[in-house]
Amino acid sequence: MNVRPDFSKNRNMAETAPAFLSVWDMHSYYGESYIVQGISFNVHEGEILALLGRNGAGKTTTLRSIARMDDPQVNHGEIWLDHQPLHKMTSYEASTAGLGLVPEDRRIIPGLTVEENLQLAQIAPPIGWSIERLYDLFPRLGERRKQEGVTLSGGEQQMLSIARALARDVKVLLLDEPYEGLAPVIVDEIEKTLRHIKEQGMTTILVEQNAIRALQLADRAIILDTGSIVFDGSAEEVLENDSLRAEYLAI
Ligand SMILES: Nc1ncnc2c1ncn2[C@@H]1O[C@H](COP(=O)(O)OP(=O)(O)O)[C@@H](O)[C@H]1O
Ligand SMILES: [Mg+2]
Numbered sequence: 001m002n003v004r005p006d007f008s009k010n011r012n013m014a015e016t017a018p019a020f021l022s023v024w025d026m027h028s029y030y031g032e033s034y035i036v037q038g039i040s041f042n043v044h045e046g047e048i049l050a051l052l053g054r055n056g057a058g059k060t061t062t063l064r065s066i067a068r069m070d071d072p073q074v075n076h077g078e079i080w081l082d083h084q085p086l087h088k089m090t091s092y093e094a095s096t097a098g099l100g101l102v103p104e105d106r107r108i109i110p111g112l113t114v115e116e117n118l119q120l121a122q123i124a125p126p127i128g129w130s131i132e133r134l135y136d137l138f139p140r141l142g143e144r145r146k147q148e149g150v151t152l153s154g155g156e157q158q159m160l161s162i163a164r165a166l167a168r169d170v171k172v173l174l175l176d177e178p179y180e181g182l183a184p185v186i187v188d189e190i191e192k193t194l195r196h197i198k199e200q201g202m203t204t205i206l207v208e209q210n211a212i213r214a215l216q217l218a219d220r221a222i223i224l225d226t227g228s229i230v231f232d233g234s235a236e237e238v239l240e241n242d243s244l245r246a247e248y249l250a251i
Pocket of ligand 1: 030033035053054055056057058059060061062071
């Protein structure tokens with residue numbers, strides 16, 4: 001078990017990090033509230049990293065920090081994506097650099113069809129996944145291409161939200177609780193699609209309350225506890241370690 005990777009001798013991540021996405025000593029605040037308390041981790045190209053921890057541990061804050069959202073404020077640290085310094089970027093620039101955040105609330109744009117939601121996400125000329133390729137990936141979306149996005153079921157909205165991220169030229173997908181509130185059969189469908197996306201080489205960070213399901217899909221796992229990393233290792237290690245799961249995941 002590798003607790004708290006030590007990057008102290010490795011300040012210049014751009015030169016030394018073999019990882020695709022590197023977070024180094026990141027500290028994040030909401031106003032005066034100190035939430036993410038100096039975390040460092042790497043995500044390798046093509047892997048799925050499960051980011052786990054109890055409610056309020058700081059998972060969403062971590063994803064929003066990496067995506068450079070206005071809230072929270074990241075006041076220290078470096079974030080590198082494929083040799084690009086995300087920590088110097090706005091959220092729009094980070095998204096153009098290949099960061100695809102799929103937020104918990106899905107944010108489907110009202111008044112637009114499924115297809116218009118996807119078209120709007122594509123940068124011109126389209127260099128991400130083509131809309132036809134996205135319909136192959138999510139046949140339900142193809143069948144409902146003319147339907148208004150907000151009238152889709154919860155599971156279909158989640159699929160649209162993921163498809164929309166892929167429609168950009170995304171290099172890393174950050175998924176915030178994609179299974180939340182969905183029936184097990186829909187979760188199966190989304191999980192199958194995430195496996196398929198991984199086979200195409202996608203790099204993914206998966207935040208999930210359903211830790212067992214996330215660990216079954218993930219290569220590696222990080223566990224957060226009150227804004228600090230308490231575990232960084234393989235997904236199997238967490239599945240096999242009952243006391244670790246009981247202590248930090250309450251399962
Ligand atoms: N917008 C906000 N303003 C102030 N505090 C927040 C805000 N969002 C989250 N927090 C606090 O930050 C901590 C971590 O929250 P969050 O990252 O959402 O946790 P998780 O996603 O792991 O459940 C919690 O204590 C939460 O109350
Ligand atoms: Mg959250």
